[in-house]
Amino acid sequence: MDEGRFGGRQPQAVRNALSVLSAVARLGPGVTVKQVSSELAMPAATAYRIIALLVAEEYLVRLPDLRGLALGARMEELLPTRLPASTT
Amino acid sequence: MRAPLRSVSPLAGLRRRSLGEVEVLAQSVSVTAPSAAMASTPALVAASAGGATLWSYGVAIVAVALLTVVVRQFSSRLAAPGSLYTYVARGLGALPAVVAGSALAVGYAVLSMSTTVLTAWYLLALGARTGLVTATPSGALTATAVILVGLLLTACLVRGIGTSSRVALGVEAVAVILVVTGVVAALLALVGAHPGPTPVGGVAPTPTVPVGELALHLLRGTGGDLTGLLHGAGLAMASFVGFESAAALGGEARRPLVTIPRSVGRTVLVVSGLYLLAALVQVLAFGSGLGSHAQPLVELTATAGLPWAAAVLDVAVACSGFACATGSATALARLLFAMARERSHDAALGLTHPRSHAPHNAILASMSVVTTVPVVLVLSGLDARAAFVLLLTVSTVGYVVAYVLVCLALPAFLRRLGEPGAGRGAVGLVGGVVLAALLMGVMLPTARVERASALLPPLVVGLVVAVALGRHLQLRRRDPGLPQRIGLYDEPVLSDLHPSHRLQGGAFPGATPDLTNDAA
Numbered sequence: 001m002d003e004g005r006f007g008g009r010q011p012q013a014v015r016n017a018l019s020v021l022s023a024v025a026r027l028g029p030g031v032t033v034k035q036v037s038s039e040l041a042m043p044a045a046t047a048y049r050i051i052a053l054l055v056a057e058e059y060l061v062r063l064p065d066l067r068g069l070a071l072g073a074r075m076e077e078l079l080p081t082r083l084p085a086s087t088t
Numbered sequence: 089m090r091a092p093l094r095s096v097s098p099l100a101g102l103r104r105r106s107l108g109e110v111e112v113l114a115q116s117v118s119v120t121a122p123s124a125a126m127a128s129t130p131a132l133v134a135a136s137a138g139g140a141t142l143w144s145y146g147v148a149i150v151a152v153a154l155l156t157v158v159v160r161q162f163s164s165r166l167a168a169p170g171s172l173y174t175y176v177a178r179g180l181g182a183l184p185a186v187v188a189g190s191a192l193a194v195g196y197a198v199l200s201m202s203t204t205v206l207t208a209w210y211l212l213a214l215g216a217r218t219g220l221v222t223a224t225p226s227g228a229l230t231a232t233a234v235i236l237v238g239l240l241l242t243a244c245l246v247r248g249i250g251t252s253s254r255v256a257l258g259v260e261a262v263a264v265i266l267v268v269t270g271v272v273a274a275l276l277a278l279v280g281a282h283p284g285p286t287p288v289g290g291v292a293p294t295p296t297v298p299v300g301e302l303a304l305h306l307l308r309g310t311g312g313d314l315t316g317l318l319h320g321a322g323l324a325m326a327s328f329v330g331f332e333s334a335a336a337l338g339g340e341a342r343r344p345l346v347t348i349p350r351s352v353g354r355t356v357l358v359v360s361g362l363y364l365l366a367a368l369v370q371v372l373a374f375g376s377g378l379g380s381h382a383q384p385l386v387e388l389t390a391t392a393g394l395p396w397a398a399a400v401l402d403v404a405v406a407c408s409g410f411a412c413a414t415g416s417a418t419a420l421a422r423l424l425f426a427m428a429r430e431r432s433h434d435a436a437l438g439l440t441h442p443r444s445h446a447p448h449n450a451i452l453a454s455m456s457v458v459t460t461v462p463v464v465l466v467l468s469g470l471d472a473r474a475a476f477v478l479l480l481t482v483s484t485v486g487y488v489v490a491y492v493l494v495c496l497a498l499p500a501f502l503r504r505l506g507e508p509g510a511g512r513g514a515v516g517l518v519g520g521v522v523l524a525a526l527l528m529g530v531m532l533p534t535a536r537v538e539r540a541s542a543l544l545p546p547l548v549v550g551l552v553v554a555v556a557l558g559r560h561l562q563l564r565r566r567d568p569g570l571p572q573r574i575g576l577y578d579e580p581v582l583s584d585l586h587p588s589h590r591l592q593g594g595a596f597p598g599a600t601p602d603l604t605n606d607a608a
Contacts, residue, residue: 029589034506048507056164056345064093064579066165066178066505071586079586 013050016042020050021071024060029070036069095582098429099169101440102339102422102447104578107249112334112347114257116355119199119330119419121412123263124206124405125359126271126366127385129327132477134371135379137320140313144320145367149360151321151526152328154519155491156356158498159332160349161512165505167338167345168577170426171419172494175335177575179497179504182564183557185574186432188493190556193423194486194549199330200416200458202479204241205465206409208233209472213383214402230466238459241413245421245451248444249340252418256411263411266404268362270389270397275369277392318529319542322488325526326480327363329487330412331355336419339578382473417458421450430573432560481530482545488527489549495520 023036037047051069054060058074097104130141137144159172168174173189212233215221221229244252334351338344370384378384389397425447428438441448465475498516502509531546564570582590 025588029585032506044508048509052164056343056349058343058345058584061580061584062165070580070589073584073586075586 016046017050017054020047020054021059021075024069025071030063030068032067033069093580093582093585097339097578097581098576099339099426099578101438101445102169102425103249103445104339105342105344106445107253107337107341109342109347109351110257111250111253112337112341112344113351113354114253114260115337115415115418116331116334116351117359118253118256118260118411119333119415120328120355120359121203121260121330121408121415122327122359122362123260123267124203124408124412125327126267126362127383127401127405128206128476129324129363130367130370131378131381131384132326132480133320133323133367134374134376136323137316138313138376138379140317141320141371141378142364142367144317145324145363147317147321147522148324148328148526149364151325151519151522152331152356152360154515154522155332155495156353157512157515158495158519159335159352161498161509161516162494162501163332163335163338163348163352164345166577167341167348168426169336169339169422170576171332171335171338171423172490173423174426174575174577175501176490176493176497178577179499179501180493182560182571182574184493184497186556186560187553188490189423189427189432190553191486191489191493191549193420193556194552195329195483195490196333196416196420196423196486197454197458198461198479198483198486200241200413200420200454201462202476202483203409203412203416204234204237204458205462205472205476205479207237207406207413209476210402210406210409211237212472214399214406217399217402225472227467227469230472231463234462234466235459237410237413238455241410241417241458242451242455244414245417245455246441246444246446246448248441248446249337249418252414256414259407260411263404263408264362266400267366267385267408270385270394270401270404271366271369273392273394273397274373274385274388275365277388278369278372315529315532318525319532320529322484322526322530323481324363325488326484328356328359329484330416330419331359333415333419336422339422344578413458417451417454420454420458421447424450424454426576430576431567431570432563432574478541478544482548485527485530485545485549486552488523488530489553492520492523492527495523 019040020036020042023039024031027035027039033047033051034044036042036051037044040047051060055062055069055072058072061070061072062068063070133144134141159175162168162175162178166174166178170177170189172192173185176188177185208230212221212225212230216223216225225233244255332352334341334348334355338348341347366385370378370388373388374381374384381387383401386398386401389395389401424433424437425440427433428435428450437447437450437453439449440446462475462479465478466472470478495516499509499513502513527546531542560570
């Protein structure tokens with residue numbers, strides 16, 4: 001397979017990954033994989049695979065209960081955010 | 089478990105996110121010690137499996153492939169210095185985890201012992217070749233060599249993981265190149281079908297039948313019985329154990345959920361190829377008599393007209409043994425460290441050094457045991473090879489017990505996560521069954537291994553596991569929270585989250601109710 005070529009099912013994979021990220025951003029920390037897949041009407045197996053990849057790359061984080069998800073610190077490379085002075 | 093998000097990792101103190109991909113790979117490769125295994129294991133396998141040696145390797149490779157799938161599933165989800173121990177805890181709970189953890193500790197500790205002995209043995213062989221020491225070193229001399237190697241190891245380890253893993257990888261890379269060169273030279277000499285220049289030293293191994301015919305004969309596996317094959321496969325496992333040990337760097341690797349599973353997979357791919365090559369060449373050269381040769385590669389290269397290669401191989405195996413002893417002790421220290429942080433062990437073992445960030449108390453505890461046991465064995469009259477084989481077998485039994493449990497833990501873990509994974513769960517179950525069969529194989533007496541020496545390794549492991557279980561049950565009577573703490577991993581902390589998701593108070597869907605900064 002030519003690694004430099006962009007085609008086949010890759011565009012759909014990129015679209016899926018981005019829509020998972022925005023779903024987690026929209027639904028907030030603690031959202032589960034099941035909730036993401038039903039929100040996006042995406043097959044659960046696909047959602048699990050994409051989320052595993054995004055967690056491994058640290059764009060998403062698995063919370064200590066190992067079910068909930070949150071956006072990872074690496075997202076800050078994409079959207080630098082200044083932390084509000086206080087979040088309380 | 090609904091745990092609050094912390095601001096500091098429960099494993100704080102290790103140098104978090106400091107190791108790159110090369111160092112992580114180095115950990116797995118060095119504990120697997122491919123060059124030492126290529127030079128020493130085929131003869132051990134052949135001693136049990138006879139004509140079925142290659143089949144034994146085949147069975148071991150199937151078992152390792154299944155196990156690799158399992159380890160990659162866990163290591164892409166959990167960054168855990170306790171590696172298999174923590175994985176089992178997350179799948180099956182505290183008691184199976186104590187069994188897996190103590191068996192794995194035996195695996196790491198005794199592998200480190202056996203390769204410390206291996207290093208000393210090959211260094212002495214090199215000394216004998218150059219006339220520095222006698223060809224049959226006394227127990228006291230061997231013991232002194234073991235102690236020196238142990239001290240050098242401790243010095244490397246306490247310097248910190250960066251130093252020890254770089255030393256280990258450099259050393260192993262050189263060793264692999266040297267051994268592969270030796271194997272290829274031997275192969276060329278065999279295929280060339282003429283004996284080459286006059287053999288210098290060693291016994292000249294001559295193929296008794298033409299190579300092609302012999303290969304067919306080997307593939308049919310004649311001359312080996314099933315128990316011999318299984319026993320051999322168990323010993324072939326000895327050359328793979330440790331490939332999963334990159335997982336022990338879960339607390340220290342950068343992007344651990346990517347680099348660790350990748351390193352584990354790559355290590356298995358490469359070493360499987362190397363082992364098949366090494367086993368094939370040695371079996372072709374020596375036939376079913378391979379089992380009676382102590383240093384077959386050395387003899388082969390000598391026959392191939394490369395007398396200098398023998399000394400080079402001695403250096404390579406000594407280096408590989410040293411790298412393996414370092415890596416095993418590294419993994420053992422992380423395992424003890426993780427257990428100490430759960431308060432399954434003395435809290436002092438959970439301290440890290442302020443400068444090197446190495447878990448120095450766990451390292452010193454590990455290394456004192458790792459050096460003392462082989463010294464006692466050697467002084468009690470075992471020669472270096474016998475001590476090496478005994479220790480290697482004990483270690484392999486320990487590892488395989490942990491491997492069986494981690495395979496069985498995968499379906500339970502995926503269910504706890506709520507992930508659909510019937511296929512992967514089935515891989516875990518099948519892997520567990522195959523590995524259990526190998527474990528039985530190591531315990532079975534064969535035509536060539538008598539009952540007493542076949543049962544000793546499982547007895548040693550069983551004893552350690554029983555003591556660990558007893559201690560755990562005693563501890564949890566005083567400390568009922570202990571079972572809940574087992575399974576500690578490098579969980580995400582507040583700073584791992586994007587700032588917009590560092591909420592407090594837990595007002596979000598999905599309901600981890602208490603996402604608080606406990607240091608605030």
